Structures are given as structure tokens and as C-alpha cells.
Amino acid sequence: MNFSRGNRIFFDSTGKILWQTGEIWESTLPVQHEEIKGEIRYVDLEVNYYDSLKQYIASINPETKEPVFEYFSEPEPSKEQLKINQLEEDILLLQTDAQVGGIL
Known part of the structure; x- marks a missing residue:
């Protein structure tokens, strides 16, 4: 079964659109708009905050209007990336070997 949800649009008292949730169509999970509780507030963050x-x-x-951050998890390197890393290490070893004249 596929679910969909329409767009929710937030706007100010002049009718200027501030933010939209966007539509969701053909989701495998039901996605409903959550009820807004209390007043809507905002916080402005500086560029590169x-x-x-x-x-x-x-x-x-x-209470403090401070953002709560979470870090993205580091993706596992692919087999191709692991192979590239190994080849780069091998190249560095060969270059060093060529510069110093081999193992003494």
C-alpha cells in the first residue's frame, strides 16, 4: 500500500510563504503532518555557524534557543575506496624506494 501527504505551507500575516514541507507521494509508510502545539518560534543563525x-x-x-547538534555517522568505505587507498600507499612506498635507492 502506498501513502501520500500534501504540502503544508507556513506563511506570515502578509501572506508571504516562509516554509513548505513539500509533498510526499508513494511512501511505503503513512506520513501525517504533526499537530502544531503552542506558538511557532524561530531562531536566526549566522552564516557558517x-x-x-x-x-x-x-x-x-x-528555553535557550540554542541549536542541538548531532554528527553524521561516518560512512563505511567501499571496497573500491579501500583498494584506492591501498594503491596510493603502495605508490608512496615505491616513490620513496626509488628516491632512497632501495632497501640497504
């Missing part, structure tokens, strides 16, 4: 390639914002502490 965090390294988005290494971590992501998991939530915002509602």
Missing part, C-alpha cells in the same frame, strides 16, 4: 557537512541541527532548545 556550524559545519553542515559534519553535523546537523537535531532540535532547538526552547
Whole structure:
């Protein structure tokens, strides 16, 4: 069974769109919009406040308005990447061997 969910659009009092959830179609799991509880708040972060390639914002502490970060897990290297790393090490060893004239 496939599930879908329509787009939820957040906007200000002038009608300007602030954020959209986007549509989900043909999901294998039911995905509903969550009910919004209380007021909607925001926090502004400076550019480069965090390294988005290494971590992501998991939530915002509602009392301090500070972001709570979690780190992305390191992906396991593929067989191809492991082989490339080994070949690079072998090349360095051969270059060093050629420079110093072999094992004495």
C-alpha cells in the first residue's frame, strides 16, 4: 500500500510563504503532518555557524534557543575506496624506494 501527504505551507500575516514541507507521494509508510502545539518560534543563525557537512541541527532548545547538534555517522568505505587507498600507499612506498635507492 502506498501513502501520500500534501504540502503544508507556513506563511506570515502578509501572506508571504516562509516554509513548505513539500509533498510526499508513494511512501511505503503513512506520513501525517504533526499537530502544531503552542506558538511557532524561530531562531536566526549566522552564516557558517556550524559545519553542515559534519553535523546537523537535531532540535532547538526552547528555553535557550540554542541549536542541538548531532554528527553524521561516518560512512563505511567501499571496497573500491579501500583498494584506492591501498594503491596510493603502495605508490608512496615505491616513490620513496626509488628516491632512497632501495632497501640497504
